[in-house]
Amino acid sequence: MRILVAGATGVIGHPLVGALRERGHEVSALVRQESRERAPEADHVVSADALDREALLSAVSAVRPEVVVHQMTALRLMGDDPVAAFGLTARLRTEGTANLMEAARAAGAGRLVAQSIAFAAAPAEELVLDEDAPLYVDAPDPGWAATVRAVAELERLVLDSGPLAGTVLRYGTLYGPGTLYARDGGAAQAVRAGHLPLPGKGAGITSFLHVEDAVAATVAAVESEATGAFHVTDDDPAPAAQWLPHYAQALGGPAPRSIPADHAPQLLGWFLAHQLTAAHGAANDRARTALGWKPLRPSWREGLGEE
Ligand SMILES: NC(=O)c1ccc[n+]([C@@H]2O[C@H](COP(=O)([O-])OP(=O)(O)OC[C@H]3O[C@@H](n4cnc5c(N)ncnc54)[C@H](OP(=O)(O)O)[C@@H]3O)[C@@H](O)[C@H]2O)c1
Numbered sequence: 001m002r003i004l005v006a007g008a009t010g011v012i013g014h015p016l017v018g019a020l021r022e023r024g025h026e027v028s029a030l031v032r033q034e035s036r037e038r039a040p041e042a043d044h045v046v047s048a049d050a051l052d053r054e055a056l057l058s059a060v061s062a063v064r065p066e067v068v069v070h071q072m073t074a075l076r077l078m079g080d081d082p083v084a085a086f087g088l089t090a091r092l093r094t095e096g097t098a099n100l101m102e103a104a105r106a107a108g109a110g111r112l113v114a115q116s117i118a119f120a121a122a123p124a125e126e127l128v129l130d131e132d133a134p135l136y137v138d139a140p141d142p143g144w145a146a147t148v149r150a151v152a153e154l155e156r157l158v159l160d161s162g163p164l165a166g167t168v169l170r171y172g173t174l175y176g177p178g179t180l181y182a183r184d185g186g187a188a189q190a191v192r193a194g195h196l197p198l199p200g201k202g203a204g205i206t207s208f209l210h211v212e213d214a215v216a217a218t219v220a221a222v223e224s225e226a227t228g229a230f231h232v233t234d235d236d237p238a239p240a241a242q243w244l245p246h247y248a249q250a251l252g253g254p255a256p257r258s259i260p261a262d263h264a265p266q267l268l269g270w271f272l273a274h275q276l277t278a279a280h281g282a283a284n285d286r287a288r289t290a291l292g293w294k295p296l297r298p299s300w301r302e303g304l305g306e307e
Pocket of ligand 1: 035
């Protein structure tokens with residue numbers, strides 16, 4: 001198939017281009033002009049900023065993809081400028097998605113597969129949730145509420161896309177090379193410096209996902225006819241009380257110190273406090289059934305903090 005990967009320089013996008021080519025597909029990499037030198041080896045490389053509608057229409061129509069993959073975020077800016085990272089990512093999820101879908105339709109594509117997140121659910125009784133759980137669009141933190149609303153808009157656009165078949169992949173918290181949780185990533189640095197304590201009982205649940213599994217699930221989604229939203233997560237959702245001490249030990253850092261849960265938002269910010277104390281895990285049963293995918297790394301216990 002002719003496939004276009006938007007976000008082809010990214011943690012997932014870059015290896016995804018190679019994985020799709022290995023499967024025999026003709027793959028076009030869409031990159032921003034200023035990032036061209038970081039483009040992966042591809043059958044075609046085209047340039048556009050996704051927030052520039054005209055440029056995107058022309059770049060996508062030049063390679064006439066049958067399937068378009070959306071892997072664009074600005075989260076890499078997080079270490080330097082979190083406000084810009086979240087603001088631009090929200091624009092990529094709303095305007096960028098709308099532009100990409102228009103370009104995909106105009107170029108005659110039949111299918112769009114887009115990146116979303118598996119950790120945006122609203123509070124619920126169950127510890128591990130399926131895809132029907134409502135999103136936390138009214139989270140008390142304005143920044144997180146804005147992020148979740150942008151995620152919800154991306155999902156609405158992709159799943160309500162008329163003749164273009166839409167698939168949303170809600171990735172778990174990524175670990176592995178290039179991610180926040182890599183040995184050289186921001187989370188690892190914080191843990192080694194003793195800056196990531198364990199609040200309260202550390203009862204917030206995280207569903208992790210190795211980058212290799214994100215790539216493999218995306219290949220499966222591109223080749224499948226399944227539509228809908230799918231949690232792409234490992235099989236081992238775990239509370240912070242388990243994964244954080246394990247991660248600290250794997251990194252050779254100090255054991256995380258305990259702090260009272262109600263100190264966490266002030267010390268860590270609302271989102272991190274929520275992740276460590278109250279977040280829900282995400283069940284991957286639907287992705288297994290509908291996409292015929294299963295994680296090669298079923299548990300973070302086998303590799304988190306090791307690469
Ligand atoms: N995914 C999440 O929800 C999440 C949450 C927290 C932290 N993180 C961390 O953030 C990192 C990012 O992972 P990721 O796969 O989401 O992102 P990524 O690796 O930064 O890839 C994002 C892709 O989007 C492209 N892009 C950005 N702005 C664009 C624009 N205006 N037009 C066209 N393309 C644009 C980037 O291109 P350029 O190379 O040109 O910039 C890049 O190819 C990982 O380390 C992850 O652990 C992710």
